Amino acid sequence: MTPSIRVALVEDNTRLREQLAQFIAAAPGFACVGACADAATALATLPAAAPEVVLMDIRLPGMSGVECVARLKARLPEVKVVMLTAYDDSETIFQALENGASGYLLKRTPPADLLRSIQEVQNGGAPMNSHIARLVVQSFHRRGSSPRSCENLTTREEEVLRLVAQGFINKEIAESLGISLETVRQHLKNCYAKLHVRTRTEAAMKVFR
Amino acid sequence: MTPSIRVALVEDNTRLREQLAQFIAAAPGFACVGACADAATALATLPAAAPEVVLMDIRLPGMSGVECVARLKARLPEVKVVMLTAYDDSETIFQALENGASGYLLKRTPPADLLRSIQEVQNGGAPMNSHIARLVVQSFHRRGSSPRSCENLTTREEEVLRLVAQGFINKEIAESLGISLETVRQHLKNCYAKLHVRTRTEAAMKVFR
DNA sequence: CGATTTCTCCCCCGAACGGGGTATGGCCAG
DNA sequence: CTGGCCATACCCCGTTCGGGGGAGAAATCG
Missing domain, CATH: 1.10.10.10 (Winged helix-like DNA-binding domain superfamily/Winged helix DNA-binding domain)
Structure with a gap:
């Protein structure tokens, strides 16, 4: 069989973190190699744990998840990071993506879908919920079309x-x-x-x- | 019940076009309001047909699908366009998205998934296959971080x-x-x-x- | 400590730029 | 057909840029 996907969590809510960690550890084909409560711990311990995929809460005490992604990617360039957020926080989506996040899911995503998303990102995909995908695509619409600015230009x-x-x-x-x-x-x-x-x-x- | 989603097709392959048209027309909750073989026909007939979602082949005789999206969106700003392509044609993905496409799927997508994607785009999503989603996300990675360019600047x-x-x-x-x-x-x-x-x-x- | 980097300031000079005009020919709409 | 828009082209003139030098003070790093 193929080796399990090495997954790590960064989530400050203790209850949710342990719940997810147990669920992932129990799932066939997945291994939980880390579960941190904050960004500093993540940066200190994850490089040694060598996860392939990291699920990262966007709101963390101290350093934000967005900042954490940037630093983590600097040390583990190959790691795939999927952001988790309670609400679809349009503001930070783009910052997270620019800093190297590969996916963007809501916390209320059912655990089974979460596992599928982890596989997807491991296989080179970019899992995100449909509302966020739309925002990403819309950001392209504005770019190329040059909305009002050049409308008058010949x-x-x-x-x-x-x-x-x-x-x-x-x-x-x-x-x-x-x-x-x-x-x-x-x-x-x-x-x-x-x-x-x-x-x-x-x-x-x-x-x- | 909710009214059917009005779908139109632009696809030069006659066989595939009619196959898809019949499949969509037969599916509950979907209506096929147009099936054009080329971009010129699409631009001439679709404004009157008033589709909500258009499935558009990216390779068309004469005007390309990308060009067609731009013009179609000019007349029907509310229409959602999903591009269909045989191979994942990285070159044209971004052009299509910039011109207003909302989704990007491979032709080999199973018909059932196609229907789900039509619903998704109608509900404000942005259906795309995982490889393309990754390319889109990667385009963000380069943008914000200003990789090599400004690293040396004080x-x-x-x-x-x-x-x-x-x-x-x-x-x-x-x-x-x-x-x-x-x-x-x-x-x-x-x-x-x-x-x-x-x-x-x-x-x-x-x-x- | 010495070396390096960074930030600061100055000169010269030719090229490039931006604003002000003016003008001709093509094309399209009223 | 006439007025407007577009693309083309030219002039003058003052300002701005970019490249070439040189140089001192502070901070940072070995």
Whole structure:
């Protein structure tokens, strides 16, 4: 048979932590190699315990779960972290993901689903509940479409600004587009006016953040 | 009972399209209100059909599925689009999501799972297979942490660059930080050298995209 | 302690930029 | 057909940038 998945917990609620630890330890194919009550303990003990998957509460006493993920990933780059949260805390979702979390589940997730999610993340997936998945996907919608900011920009203006955002100077942009330097400058002037900015950097950040 | 979910298909393979259309039409709680073979037909007929969810093949003759999503969302902002793809085409995933797609599934998804995914997207979820979910989550890992790029920057250098990214000119940054204009320039020179860029815009985009 | 890093300031100079004009040709809607 | 929008192009002029130097004070690290 395949070896058990090594799982660790970081959860300050003693009752829930022990409940989960027992459940995971008892499940075939899973091993519980750690159950910490706070971030400091996790950072001190988990590197030695070498878990493959960590379930981490997002609200912890002292250091937050988000901060803990970042530090833990620094020492165990291969570890997969699934955040657990009581409410779907939109604010911190993205911070956690940026810091290296691979999944995001609600605490009320049924234990059986939790085990499935652990397997999923171990197999390279990214388990998350549907509401959170939607938020993640929505964050893409805003990015590419450039909502209000560039709505007024013409095709050409946006094209020029895209090259500006890539760090090209006007002369290079002119050559790249096969137009005059002066024309590039003219398009940029129009961009500045429409976006209410005064510099190329501000324009680029506004449209292509 | 709740009304059926209005579903439309855009899929060039006739066999698969009709198979899916029949399956959806036959399923309780689902109605198939359109089945188009290409993007042009979809754009022409779907606004009138008013589907709530569209299953869209990513590879279509003529206009690509990605392009089609963008245009369709422009006319039907409320429609939820789930992309279907034969292989997990990493290249186009992000383009599709940026253009407004809400989900991303493989064609080999079992029909029963497909129905569940349609319900999920209708309820505000974002169905996607686990491999794609991982890619999406990974795209966040790179973003926030600013991996190699700004690791070498000193506190002050990053501070200056942050103001650059907000569109301030050196003179304003100097006043804001209470230091000399020359010092600001010096910090920026160091940034450029460390980031291997030549302009403030390129540096800003590299560190604060 | 000495070496290194960081932050601070200064000069010169050529290139790049931003704002102000003006103008021509194409295209589309009223 | 006329006015508006778009893309193209040019001029002047003052400001800003970026690269090249040099240099001192403080902090940090071996």
